[in-house]
Amino acid sequence: MKKCSLYRPLALLAVTWPLSAMAEDWPAPLQALEKQGLTIHERFEAPAGLTGYAASVQGRELAAYVTQDEKYALVGTLVDAQGNDLTTDRLYELVKKPQDEELWKSLADSAWIADGDDDAERIIYTFTDPNCPYCKKFWDQTRPWVEAGKVQMRHIMVGILKQDSPIKALSLLATDDPAAALAAHQRGNEISIFEEYPRDYEDALAENHQLMQSLGLGATPSTLYQHDGKLSVMQGVPPADMLETIMGSPAP
Template identity: 55%
Template sequence: MRYPVRTTAIGALTLAFTGPVLADDHWPAPVDALVEQGLTIHGEFEAPAGMTGYGASHSAGEVAIYLLPGGEHAIVGTLVDAEGNNLSEPELDKHVRAAQFAEVWQDLEASHWIADGAPDAERIVYTFTDPNCPYCRQFWQEARPWIEAGKVQLRHIMIGVLASDSPAKAAALLGADDPAAALNAHSGDGEEVAAGPQSREIEEQVYANNQLFDSLGFMATPTTLFRDGDRVDRIEGVPGPERLEEAMGGPRP
């Protein structure tokens, strides 16, 4: 069973990155040594104190490399200024994560979801929803002010991971004559959806959603994703008040 995390916030998704890679067979020796150890270089940038920075990734995430003047030594890690500002994160966002974020958002758009809210809402939020998840129902309720004000469209990517009948219930919601009304009755009115047989196409949609959920490394339901500028942020479990406003794009209407 997957246990929801009440409030988990990260600024970046830690995912396998398959975006553009800098093509260069002539890295400075320290950078080349790191490439030989398994790092992939995605971008080069100017750094303070005469250093050259490189945005890199490996199997566990992203990292910044700083080549010292002279080109004989490199430092791997986070660069901060006199005020303690992290100078590495913006460069990693730009050179490593930008394509990653765009790819993730495209995958969410292409998934199989039920729209909750106005089609012309100014903000789109995706959430992975299991029909047997009480926290998903709680999140549905807490999002009502933004949904009813027409400010947010919440797109429920229906998955089946919590119980043996979760996939069938998710398929029943996706395959309903009016999926939005069926989800509203299930989440808002407490009308438990019946796990009836569905077409092979609908069953495959649930399977594809489950695969996406797993491929992104998620564990809790709901897991909610939204844009924060050029970034894609996520919340696992039911968000607290501040994080809820972040996800919804502003204060409660």
Template identity: 45%
Template sequence: MQRLKPIFKRSLLTAAMVASSLSLPAFAQEQYVDAVQHLIDRGVTVTASFDAPGGMTGYVGEMQGRPIAFYLTPNKEHVVVGTMLNADGENLTEPKVQELVQGPQNEKAWNTLEKANWVRDGDANAPVIVYTFTDPNCPYCHRFRQSAEPWIDAGEVQLRHVMVGILKPDSLPKAATILGSDNPRDALKENQQNHDNGGISVDRTIVSANAKLVRKNNQLMSSLGLSATPSTYYRDGDGNIQMKQGAARPGEMPAIMGSSKP
């Protein structure tokens, strides 16, 4: 994230932090001072406001599907768009974005994912649930599954694969073959075991009946503002929903899996 800047125009998008959008009806009818209204006229949707240091009023909102934060000066004549740091270099903006935008949005996404078309990988009684968008052709999804294997084998985590088909022409047919098979778990395992050799063989009969399920998952992924696989949702130690887009580094796995490596 960039440091706080006093100029609006080009800093607007670069100051925005990647996540999904959230808007609350309570702000729909509120009247804003001109400095804030100019941002709204340019496409910013205000989600919430809060008291900020220096007598300023902070705002978090969304622009083009990306969270944005900005600050209204005490004289209410200027807005400063971007990230606020204190004298110790601490980021004061990110926690507010997490609390007021990303946190509620991730909770909403979690509830939606529970109803999505996914394949359970691991013990149904495993206490930790992790959702991940998986493309059958995605090498990073494959590596993520390999990294998660110790937790899955130990019965500590159930990895719920939301199957999508976005990377290659045969991604959707493969995903549909997995979702529509008599035993999706075995089909998923087959794709994992044969990943380096092209993965699961496509069954056209299954695909014709189940392609719509994959397309629905594709649409869900897009609606959440995600553009990479794997994209993974998990609960942190405080019970808050977090999202990791792209491949997880080894040091991130304990947090995603909810415990140290078995």
């Protein structure tokens, strides 16, 4: 487990965005959109006298284009005469990519148990409940990549499925060798239940729950991985044809 994660405050999806202007300096149509729930992140150049603004609402990125006189705003995707999308790539660079980078840091700072080589070329985070049979199935699926040293699975422990899930998760986190304990549990051994824990472990488990909830994830396993340079999420046991994508390579 990443020990230092027990002593660092959880960084959720709140991002400190670089602002090119203070909120009160946005054109009037954007201020009106802000009152309707939009968050304006960055200004960017656009054709035809328009000015683009990267924004988001309820976790979804979108663009607003303000006319030259700053009296009107259009919300949506801008295309040119050839039908080329002039919006999506800009939104990814200005909104989604920074959000993904901040999320990846939050995952790294959570309380996880390492499963696999620390020098593995690929890291995957997955929310794991000790009582989850589907987590066990996913653990079995990943063995070829993990045992070959190609992938390190980082199991972000949660206790959400049964009454004794939290105490089992805490026992795995607090043991002297969490990786060996988790592997033994997934192979069918009972977890040695601890009677008492340092408060730090309880706080860490609570923060894992907060992180999972903040991402809108309601099932275990829920797995976050990089694909084509972008952060992707898979809830539940991946179908066989998705494994190579998640693991980043064919089975060794």
